[in-house]
Amino acid sequence: MDTVSAAALAAGGSEADGAEDYSFMYSRSFFGLDGHGWQVIWMDPAAAEKGPEAFAASEQETGTPAA
Known part of the structure; x- marks a missing residue:
């Protein structure tokens, strides 16, 4: 996600929201x-x-982190 977003921003896109980590x-x-x-x-x-x-x-x- 970070690589795709960084490429979009470098190409002139704009960030809509910050990263969301659940x-x-x-x-x-x-x-x-194009907006x-x-x-x-x-x-x-x-x-999923x-x-x-x-x-x-x-x-x-189980006591393990969800990530």
């Missing part, structure tokens, strides 16, 4: 040269499969 998901947002908004997201595959709430609950049960 431990199981990370995203960056920017506007392209269209983009958001690139990474989500832990286990969280289980759903964020179930993933967080399972991580709390």
Whole structure:
């Protein structure tokens, strides 16, 4: 996400929001040269499969961080 966002900003885009880090998901947002908004997201595959709430609950049960 950081590489894609950095390339967009270097090409003249503008940042829409700062990075958002939820431990199981990370995203960056920017506007392209044409003004269209983009958001690139990474989500832990286990969280995507289980759903964020179930993933967080399972991580709390095992005592391991959700990232």
